[in-house]
Amino acid sequence: MQKPDTDHVWSALADATFRAFREAAITLPPDVIQAIERAAAAETNSVARGEFANILQNIRLAEELGVPLCQDTGIPVVYLSLPPDVPVSDALYEAVGEGVRRATKEVPLRPNVVDPITRHNTGDNTGNGMPAVHIRPGERFTVTVLPKGAGAENSSRIAMLLPSHVYGIEGFVVETMLHAEGRPCPPVFLGVGIGGTFDLAASLAKEALLLPVDEMTAFEQQICDSVNKLGIGPMGLGGDTTALAVRVKTAGCHTASLPVAVNVQCWANRHATVEVKR
The missing domain is CATH 3.30.1330 (60s Ribosomal Protein L30; Chain: A;)
Incomplete structure (x- = not known):
């Protein structure tokens, strides 16, 4: 098996991480939107119907304007699916961190990550064990992100x-x-x-x-x-x-x-x- 160009791999991983966080911050998956729409259509409480209308408008405006769905853009959680030819190394974690830093600056994401004791804010959602990265073997090299408010x-x-x-x-x-x-x-x-x-x-x-x-x-x-x-x-x-x-x-x-x-x-x-x- 040919050894991959690791510099290119880490650059691609950083870019994919950035794109995943941008997508997750601004748009919801189709099945999630459909679940909200179904519940809104079935709701019998007038106040709740108004809240559903606000939620659906929020979703629409975020996508139209290209801005995050919520001011709390969450703490970054990342799942990687790695083919056997992609090595697990410090460079891999650094590439994910670079993608998070870029997303924080460009999307932008609110800098939520702080030290649990001193409450010092890194300003870029990385540092002190963050972002959390979970690795599983897989046939495809993918990045899945789950921002948690x-x-x-x-x-x-x-x-x-x-x-x-x-x-x-x-x-x-x-x-x-x-x-x-x-x-x-x-x-x-x-x-x-x-x-x-x-x-x-x-x-x-x-x-x-x-x-x-x-x-x-x-x-x-x-x-x-x-x-x-x-x-x-x-x-x-x-x-x-x-x-x-x-x-x-x-x-x-x-x-x-x-x-x-x-x-x-x-x-x-x-x-x-x-x-x-x-």
Whole structure:
């Protein structure tokens, strides 16, 4: 197998990362928009209908004007799919960081990344372990970005349930939204991670937000329906739809353990995938 021109690869990766964040910040995936439109059409609460109209106008204007959907452009989370001939190295992480710095300056993205203790702001959304980069092997070299705003991220929760509490998973998800109320800018998308370990369950929950939102299983639909019975509604002002979709990812876990994590995402379920052209 021919060794790739690594300088060219890292330049292409930086460019793809920039383009992915620009796309994610400004436009929503079609399945996300369709979920919002369906909920808006079915809404019976007059206040909620007005909020849906505002959300849909927000989506339209962001795309028309080429500006971010929300002033909170999130904290950068990146997923890389790497073919076997692409080496994992410091240069790879630096290329992703360069793409984030460029996006911060040019899109622009709000510089949200700060040191957790000193609260020092790097000014470019990188530094001190950021952006978070998750790597998986794959046939295609792709960059997937998932900007996470603080309102939704701060509403997320994790629990280490007893194995006998498997029927309590639904209740834990509903309880999470009951505590969150209007803070994560509902209607929300909920990613649920079940199994694995404490850290893996949280990772699965975030990854679940990347799944198509129009393909819910019966289990996911049941949880979604239960969340919507809370009546929190758009922006917490009441209504038929509190959750637009619930998606679940699972992993095997210890026989004595049942980790469950809920990663909350606001109505602007921003994510984008760009192939790295080498």
